Amino acid sequence: MPTGEQARLHRSRRARTLLSERPQAEPLLRFYLVLLELQSLVCEGMAVERWGNTVISPEEQAPRLRLEGLPLDELTPRFDAFCRSFTAEIPEPIYRAAQVVAAGQEQVRCDLLAALLKGEDVMPEARDLGCEAAALAFLPRAFLQPIAEAISGRFETVNNSVSGPRCPQCGWPPQVSVLADEPAAEGNRRLVCAFCATAWTFPRSVCPGCLVSGEEGLEIHVAAGELEYVRVESCNTCRRYLKSVDLRVNGLAVPLVDDIATPELDLWVADQGFEKITPHVLGL
Ligand SMILES: [Zn+2]
Ligand SMILES: [Zn+2]
Structure with missing residues (x-):
């Protein structure tokens, strides 16, 4: 299975094909294409090798990666740029959440990334910022996903015969x-x-x-x-x-x-x- 930029191109090509075949999914596919574009910018100049060495678990057991150990001080400014890169062509609640997060304190952005990586929900942040929780949760997930994929792609899965219901690399469902x-x-x-x-x-x-x-x-x-x-x-x-x-x-x-x-x-x-x-x- 292709990883990283290659995988994004592959997904983007498929999304464009489906756009013409499945008009009922057009708004979702258009939004997805915008996201793929922004995600490829996230990965430019990324220190995947260094970050990978930081989060790889010394034990040979799943999950292999402890992504909550990613350096938030390095990621937060990139997350700020990611939130600023959305335009009004995406669904309104998410666009609004992106604007609120970009205009907020650095700590807000740092807390959102930490919550996603620790598997916590963002309800407290959503309340404080006056945003929809689902729209707010989209932002750190969409930003961190290509980073997680790039790091995960660098390390072989522990044991491919392991058949748990959670990802052997990062622990997500x-x-x-x-x-x-x-x-x-x-x-x-x-x-x-x-x-x-x-x-x-x-x-x-x-x-x-x-x-x-x-x-x-x-x-x-x-x-x-x-x-x-x-x-x-x-x-x-x-x-x-x-x-x-x-x-x-x-x-x-x-x-x-x-x-x-x-x-x-x-x-x-x-x-x-x-x-x-x-x-x-x-x-x-
Ligand atoms: Zn069941
Ligand atoms: Zn995973």
Whole structure:
């Protein structure tokens, strides 16, 4: 799987193709394309090697990276520039949050980055700043994601046979599941990390939300027609779901992008009372 700038170009090409094929996803895809553009600027002149050595765990156990150890003093000025780079073409609550964060004290920006890296929510900051929490949380996640991906790409996954429900590299939950024929296994299932985009092998029949399998676990929903390659895997036990992109049915799909480009599936499954294991970076 390509990493870093190459991966962003690959995602960007796929998003442009889907833009013409899936008009119902146009606002999300346009926003995503703006984000990919800004994320490639984040990575310019980045000290990935040095930061990677700071956060790599000395123990050979998951998660391999302790990203909460990233140097916030170096990242905060870059985060400021990132927040300033948005224009009014993105959704209004996020644009407003970006302006408020850019105009605030440096400590505000530092706290937001720290909260995201420690897995804390940003409710206190949202209250203080008068912003929507989801819009505010978008900013540090969108900024740090390419950094996490670049660092993660530098280090091999500890043990590819490890099949936990969390990313072996950074500890985040999965965004999307992928099915593909691989040399070692036909129809192999991998989960793709919602933060650093690492893909790791995970049993096909097990729910990554609660680890239940069998009838109490996953129910697979396959739509007929053009979306046949995007399955919805919902769990009868924890009532959560994620989508699974079947590359054997559509080899052109790019799972993280096709997840964003299929909002009608999220709306349909939410209507059935299921919650996504993790919303994607744009919030669905
Ligand atoms: Zn990860
Ligand atoms: Zn479950």
